Amino acid sequence: MDKNYLFNQRIRLRHLHTFVAVAQQGTLGRAAETLSLSQPALSKTLNELEALAGARLFERGRLGAQLTTMGEQFLTHAVRILDALNHAGQAFRPVELEEPAVLRVGVLTTVALGMFPSILERFHQEQPQAIVQVATLHNNVLLAGLKAGEFDVGIGRMSDPEMMTGLTYELLFLESLRLVVRPDHPLLRDNVTLSKALAWPVVISPEGTAPRRIAEAMLREQNCRLPATLVETSSTSLARQLALRYNYVWFVPSGAIRDDLLHRSLAALPVASHGPGEPVGIITRSGSRLSFSSEVLISTIRKSHPGQA
Known part of the structure; x- marks a missing residue:
């Protein structure tokens, strides 16, 4: 047979x-x-x-x-x-009898600025009745919120084993660190090196965050130091404005500036990132029963993720 x-x-x-x-x-x-x-x-x-x-x-x-x-x-x-x-x-459920679904999602700030808007748009094409409550958070706060039941689905980074206890993680992509400037930045008129980039004002994530750890490893590897003119912020919107409008060099996870690079509103400096990148993935509570809206969102994320960023 x-x-x-x-x-x-x-x-x-x-x-x-x-x-x-x-x-x-x-x-x-x-x-x-x-x-x-x-x-x-x-x-x-x-x-x-x-x-x-x-x-x-x-x-x-x-x-x-x-x-x-x-x-x-x-x-x-x-x-x-x-x-x-x-x-x-889902086709067998009488829509007129259902309450609007409320989906609570926690995402990294860089994800909210990068891939998540297009994910939400595609999700609502399939779930037009759903209410999505989105919180943008640092990774440790995101993981704690998932464990406490504050979110149904998260998009965050893999962390230490003790932080991941009770959570299910599914890798989406590895997020590298990029150095970006506005397209007419004076740096781009010359051969760019990390030391030359650090002669300009820098905007960077605060100490203790994953992007900052990658940046510090890159600096140590090339025997460089951050300049005195420095802005440390977790606000990607503020950092983006500083890079778009002024001469700041922005150390930023690649997922946050995909569209900016695609539309050439920002330019990436030819400076190699340290290591393969930070793993970003879908995170849920282990053993918890996911709602239908959560399943649809996760399916949409899988279909939309950019691969290795």
Whole structure:
């Protein structure tokens, strides 16, 4: 009998839910907790799926469960199938009897300035009745708010293990640090180096934040120091105005200025960022049941994210 026919006949939703949970959680233990299953029951379902597929979907080891190449390919299809089923179920709900959904979202300030406006617009095309309450926060405050139940969904950075306890994290992209100026900045008339850039006023995130740590690592690596003329602020809107209108050099996470670079309202200096970048992803509470609006938002984020920034 045709192998593909057998796969289509025998696969069940529990196989897809189990597979996606393990892929997102990274370990069988956390996935079992999320699905309210015992680990042996989850392992059995996963083994059934791999037998149906005729291939290993995960490599299991001390560090958890890592997707194989075949697993990465299957994950795309599994997520789409589950998303489609969620949307199909929504069609049976009498809209006139429902209260408007209220969705509470916490996002990094750089995300709010960068990718999130387009995500909201696409989300409301599918959920025109939804009320979205958005808070822009530093990452530690965002994580604490998610744990306390103040937000349904967050877009934030991976943090220390103790900070991530009780939370589920799904990587979207790695966010690098860029140095940007207005397009007619005098710096751009010459060969640009980090030391030459630091001869101008700088606007940068406060100490203790992830962008500041990356900037300080870059400075140490190239034996440079911040100038005396310095603005430290967590306000991306203020920093953006200083860079757009004056001669400030802005140290900024790449996700916040994607549109500015695309439309050439700001110019990036050819100065290499330190390291691969900070991981930014979708964060929810482990084991919590997501509302339909939360599921739609998460699906929209997955479809809209820019890949590695």
